[in-house]
Amino acid sequence: MPPLPVDLTIREALDLARAQGLERVDAHLTLGHLLQRQRAWLLAHDDERLGAQQSDRWRDWLARRVAGEPLAYILGEKEFFGLHLRVSPQVLVPRPDTETLVDWALDIVRELRTQRPHPDAPLSVVDLGTGSGAIALALAAHGGPLQVTATDASEGALNTVLANAQALGLTVRCVAGHWLSPLAGERFDLIVSNPPYIAEGDPHLAALTHEPISALTAGADGLADLRTLCRQAPDHLHPGGWLVLEHGWDQAAPVAQLMHDAGLTAVGHRRDLGGVLRCTAGKLPET
DSSP states (O other), X not given: OOOOOSSOBHHHHHHHHHHTTOOHHHHHHHHHHHHTOOHHHHHHTTTSBOOHHHHHHHHHHHHHXXXXXXXXXXXXXEEETTEEEEOOTTSOOOOGGGHHHHHHHHHHHHHHHHTSSSTTSOEEEEEESOTTTHHHHHHHHHSSSEEXXXXXXXXXXXXXXXXXXXXXXXXXXXXXXXXXXXXXXXXXXXXXXXXXXXXXXXXXXXGGTTSOGGGTBOSSXXXXXXXXXXXXXXXXXXXXXXXXXXXXXXXXXXXXXXXXXXXXXXXXXXXXXXXXXXXXXXEOOOO
């Protein structure tokens, strides 16, 4: 490819992305975000020029993307469960598979309401290790009357949650600390979490170097945090309350056993978009 001008045309910008190995859909999405235009507009106006500053930013974004940085960090946002969330390298990028957990949690919320004498009374929900707040905010947006709490050990993560909640006009109580430790004496109708569950030394971590390692790994077998959550949850659930956890593709059976060992009942699983057993839930007995 011959040297490109300082101010690229849209066609040249996309050709540059293709030459550097960026997928076509990825390139259109990224350039569309930069120019605040839809893909159809880009295709119809591919001879229009970017300004010099836009061209410089495009080159910078391409270099970061080719280096493996998640697109969500470059754009500063990610859509999750119909919500546009701000994200940064301080939090894990929300994954589509985690919507499986939200769907299940919403089903449980609806079921719990049918069992209450006052269905309109708000239920209490806590999202542990909330990160960007994706799960907590999705539940607050779609779960009807809920009192939603979100915990995280990272101050940067909690600041991200508060910024997202304000932008979306949602109310979430944020509490700093590890898992349920900062919530001594509190009980909830529903506890949800997408904790770290990758084993330390897992070869897949090489592709995730831009994301916070503390939000990804949990001990030699990836189960350390899941063990903690299953152990702590019964003391923080109302009778009849539920614990719902996301986990790795091969962890459904051990997580189910952890829930059984903790005294939870009605333990079951749900599959993600790829058909993998991605979530496990259990219920604290009524008595």
